[in-house]
Amino acid sequence: MKKYFQSLAYLVFIAVTFWAITKAIQVYEKPFSLYENPLVWIAVVALVLVILMKELLNIVAQKKAEDLILEKEGINPAEVDNWAWYKKLIKRWTKAKAIEEEDEIILDHNYDGIKELDNSLPPWWVYMFYATMIFGAVYLVRYHVLGADSQEMEYNKAMAEARRELDAFKATSKDAVIDAATVTALTSDSDLSRGKAVFNLNCAACHAPDGGGGIGPNLTDKYWVLGGGIKNVFTTITNGGRPGKGMVAWGKTLKPKDIQKVASYILKFQGTTPAKPKKAEGELYEEETSTETETVEQAKDSIQ
Known part of the structure; x- marks a missing residue:
């Protein structure tokens, strides 16, 4: 019970x-x-x-x-051998001869008392060898006869698909990845306030709090070492200054969104009067007129 x-x-x-x-x-x-x-x-x-x-x-x-x-x-x-089934299985898959039975497979020749056993190949090894032959034949027919995609082709297709998905994500997502190709200047007070905080923390030591320059160049004039405009400034902050000298690459420290905000804040220095402006460096930069703007202006002229 x-x-x-x-x-x-x-x-x-x-x-x-x-x-x-x-x-x-x-x-x-x-x-x-x-x-x-x-x-x-x-x-x-x-x-x-x-x-x-x-x-x-x-x-x-x-x-x-x-x-x-x-x-x-x-x-x-x-006295009962509980592992008899295991020993039997191993003997079947290896065809191993016990020491007492080795006289049956000893070859006639010997050298300095060293004798050689005529062991047969283990069945597990033989079956594995047959499996590799079958695999090789299937591989040959699939890739060299029928022309299936190689690893390089599969990789290129996967990368192309990933790029298409990334482009679609950038085009539709509000939080799309920001890079030099997609960055735009920000104008809202909250974004510029954040840019100012990032600038004062990381950039003011070399460029001065008012952008007049110090170790780094003056940010208030129209002369730029690596180009002006939001895209060039974003790229310079991300990748750093000239090789071997100049500013470090902040892309490893700052997020793309913060780089966009501090770049937008830096552009607000243009035309201001710093306390101790540094002599201009680089080349005069003029913002290029977009093709779209030119097309609109031409359309207006033709209407008039």
Whole structure:
């Protein structure tokens, strides 16, 4: 009776615990979050432990029953080789000869008492060799006869698809990746305020708080070492100044959004009068008129 009661209690525990875990997965948003729902993990661990203990008891009980059967047949359980099946399997897959049977495969020649055994190749090695031959034939037909895509072709296709997805993301996402090709000048007070904070923290030491220049060039005139305008300033801040000298590359430290904001703030220095302006450096930069603007102006002239 006790045995049946234990089995019933085991089945009830498994069923209830499994139902509770299933219900938690359906109800909780993050059922397996250890911090939000620790009881779920406790139930899972308890379920696994109970199942393992039950199986272990079954194995022990089965082993005792087998030992009793052997004792009734007059066989000592300690003398039974429980690994006989494993040894038989290894012998079948290696065709290994026992030391006592090596006389059957010794070759006639020897050198200084050194003899050679005429062992056959292990079946596992032979079957693996056959498998490589089949694989080689399939590979030859697929890639050299039928012309399937090579690894290089697959890589190029994957990269092209990734570029298309990135372009689509940039075109539709409000938080698109900002780079020199897509950056635009910002004008809102919040963006310029953030740009000013970044400038004062990282740039003012070399360019002066009012942009008049110091170690770095003057930012208030129209002369630029690496070009003016939002795109050139963004690129210069990101990649740094001239090789071997000049400003470090801030792209490794600042986020693209912050570089855009500080570049927009720097452009606001244009035309201002710093306290101690540094002598102009670089070349005169004039903002290029866009093709679209020229087209509009031409259209207006033709109408007039």
